[in-house]
Amino acid sequence: MNSSIEDSYQRRRFPTARRSHGVLHDLAPLKVTSRFRRQFLQWDQSNKTLSSLIGPQCLSSPDKYLIYRCDMTRIMRNCGGWADRVKGMLLTYVMANLTGRVFKIEMLKPPCNLLRYLTPNLVNWSLPVSSHERVGKGKMQFINKVDSVSFLASIHKTNFTEMIEEKRAKYTYFKANLDYSKGLQNNKLYSQQLSWMADLSNDVILSTLFKRVFRLSGYLEQRMNHFMQQTLPTARHRLICAHVRMGANPSIPNDSEVRFHQANLNVVWKFLSEHSKTDKDKIFLMSDSENVVDLGKSQPFGHRLVDSGGTINHVDKSGHLDIEERCAGLEKVIFDQHVLMQCDVLLISLSGVSRMAAYVRGSDKGLYCLTRKSTIVPCKPKNIKKIYRIMG
Ligand SMILES: Nc1nc2c(ncn2[C@@H]2O[C@H](COP(=O)(O)OP(=O)(O)O)[C@@H](O)[C@H]2O)c(=O)[nH]1
Numbered sequence: 042m043n044s045s046i047e048d049s050y051q052r053r054r055f056p057t058a059r060r061s062h063g064v065l066h067d068l069a070p071l072k073v074t075s076r077f078r079r080q081f082l083q084w085d086q087s088n089k090t091l092s093s094l095i096g097p098q099c100l101s102s103p104d105k106y107l108i109y110r111c112d113m114t115r116i117m118r119n120c121g122g123w124a125d126r127v128k129g130m131l132l133t134y135v136m137a138n139l140t141g142r143v144f145k146i147e148m149l150k151p152p153c154n155l156l157r158y159l160t161p162n163l164v165n166w167s168l169p170v171s172s173h174e175r176v177g178k179g180k181m182q183f184i185n186k187v188d189s190v191s192f193l194a195s196i197h198k199t200n201f202t203e204m205i206e207e208k209r210a211k212y213t214y215f216k217a218n219l220d221y222s223k224g225l226q227n228n229k230l231y232s233q234q235l236s237w238m239a240d241l242s243n244d245v246i247l248s249t250l251f252k253r254v255f256r257l258s259g260y261l262e263q264r265m266n267h268f269m270q271q272t273l274p275t276a277r278h279r280l281i282c283a284h285v286r287m288g289a290n291p292s293i294p295n296d297s298e299v300r301f302h303q304a305n306l307n308v309v310w311k312f313l314s315e316h317s318k319t320d321k322d323k324i325f326l327m328s329d330s331e332n333v334v335d336l337g338k339s340q341p342f343g344h345r346l347v348d349s350g351g352t353i354n355h356v357d358k359s360g361h362l363d364i365e366e367r368c369a370g371l372e373k374v375i376f377d378q379h380v381l382m383q384c385d386v387l388l389i390s391l392s393g394v395s396r397m398a399a400y401v402r403g404s405d406k407g408l409y410c411l412t413r414k415s416t417i418v419p420c421k422p423k424n425i426k427k428i429y430r431i432m433g
């Protein structure tokens with residue numbers, strides 16, 4: 042076994058050092074009663090039994106790499122948004138485990154240091170220095186499976202070693218963006234290695250992998266604590282949240298499609314109004330549209346809205362903006378997604394961003410879906426994909 046991975050695994054299991062700047066030690070006693078907030082603060086504790094079944098990574102090829110990569114080059118630049126990328130990264134992690142390669146993540150588009158926002162949890166995916174400025178020929182290969190329906194459909198019978206070792210490259214760069222849980226579960230070649238996921242629904246598989254691979258960086262953890270203490274100063278405060286993904290709108294003009302029409306926002310306002318009963322119920326409205334947030338502020342419950350600040354843009358379609366703004370956009374979507382994971386009531390949209398938040402939040406309680414027909418229905422994490430009829 043690779044010693045750095047083993048070290049990091051051990052360190053995470055006894056995380057006193059890591060926590061010295063984290064949530065557990067440097068805060069005034071937290072007045073937390075919300076199970077969602079408590080669960081969030083115990084990031085390493087939930088799904089623990091499950092997570093331990095995955096075990097430390099065993100590297101049969103410690104000098105070979107499987108690297109999730111997104112960069113500015115023609116071949117590697119189409120990666121999808123933040124949620125797409127996360128799904129690709131989680132599959133890369135599983136594939137690295139199954140093929141005994143070292144797992145790394147290189148996110149060079151937008152050119153921001155991902156480690157500033159997220160850090161490795163039980164798996165050391167950080168790659169401070171890029172092995173290759175460009176992915177091309179030589180001792181490397183790249184495999185692009187973004188939006189590949191045939192790849193998704195063949196996961197259940199894919200021999201990943203054969204697929205990756207075809208060119209015997211030391212470095213394999215990879216990207217993908219869908220939810221491959223079902224195919225992995227059904228892959229008989231790996232039934233032993235993947236036995237931990239055999240009886241799980243896709244939401245639990247993805248949230249287990251997400252918590253294993255990522256946690257908020259010290260910087261964002263501090264920001265989160267501050268935000269939560271300001272927002273929920275007493276045990277009686279609650280957080281009522283909605284994600285409204287509009288699709289193409291003035292904040293994200295080049296998004297591919299309109300997903301929700303402004304004329305239908307009343308259904309969201311009614312929902313937020315009904316679920317926020319007193320001024321102790323704070324409302325967190327996450328949207329890809331600045332306009333929606335402004336409209337929310339002018340509603341009767343507007344004074345209950347809390348804002349995390351920052352700037353809205355699409356992480357995969359913001360090349361026209363300067364780097365600082367693009368990185369601020371990445372920070373915002375990651376931060377706000379982690380707020381959603383802690384809401385007492387959560388309304389999600391047709392979006393991988395809030396879908397993943399609902400998975401990690403991990404409860405049917407207080408979860409609602411804003412459907413394609415602009416209605417709002419109670420939903421469960423395990424049914425979300427069916428409700429929206431999606432592959433990711
Ligand atoms: N700040 C912010 N950005 C968002 C929001 N919703 C979507 N985005 C942006 O749009 C991208 C969409 O990501 P993607 O993985 O394609 O998810 P989906 O298209 O919503 O299913 C994200 O990476 C963000 O850059 C939002 O509510 N707030």
Ligand SMILES: [Mg+2]
Nearest residue numbers: 121122125393
């Ligand atoms: Mg998208």
